[in-house]
Amino acid sequence: MRRWAAAAVTGAIAVALVGCGPAPWNAPGETPDAAPTTPRTTAPPPVPNDLSGGSTERQVTAGAVAASLNYWSDLSMDRWTATALKPVSLSLATTVTPDDGQRVYLQKATMIAVPGNAQGDLGPLAPTSDQSATNPGYLVLSPYSYSQTFYVEEVPAEATFVTLRFTYDFLVQTTPTSNEYAKQTGTDSLTVAIAPSGE
Structure with a gap:
């Protein structure tokens, strides 16, 4: 009877030791299977377009001069492709x-077009300008105004937008009867989206 009892105790201890071992999912060097993850894809942000509404109005200050500007294009935005000749008109x-x-x-009025994409600028196109043929310039004091159309030529195929940088050189009489003038320069810029070519 003593031998049987001793064997029974030994078996119980062995069972207890087996039962106290580490759980299979906590074994050293092993980690639980991670829940599968779905890769996230983020849509590229929309390209800004200051002419998406057809036109835009701006206020530019150059010293004592305040200019009210209106920009628009007679070419619809879906046709502002990389290869198209793209007009932008302004009045001030x-x-x-x-x-x-x-x-x-x-x-003088000057426009420099700088095509670009999400990676940055792609280099400016040649500037275009309208230099007054009259001295001292075009009279632009309200109610008189100035209107002009500039053209954006072909841009690189990878361009998704073009930034139009404008510079306006004004001459202001020092007195109402003076033949002397003070020069004031104002700047402005627009961003216009380049439409896919559809090819």
Whole structure:
């Protein structure tokens, strides 16, 4: 009986030791299977387009001169492809502060088109400008205004937008009867999306 009892105790201890071993899922060097993950794909942000509504209005200040500008294009935005000749038109009129009766003239307007994409600028195109053929320039003091159309030529195929950088050189009479002028320069920029060519 003593031998049987001793064997029974030994078997019980062995069973207890087996039962106290580490769980298979916590064995050293092993980790539980991670839940499968679905890779996330983020859609590229929409390309900004200042002419998406057909036109846009801006206010530009150059010293004592305040210019009200309106930009638009007669070419629909879905046809602003990389290879198209893309027109952008503008009109402007100015006021001057203080208004003592002096006039404001536009001596020169310049546009530089810089195509780009999400990776950055792709290099500027050649600048285009309108230099006044009259001296001292185009009279742009309201109610007189200035209108012009510039053209954006072909841009690289990988371009998704083009930034249009404008510079306006104004001449302001120092007095209403003076033949001397103060030069004031204003700048502005637009971003226009390049439409897919559909090829």
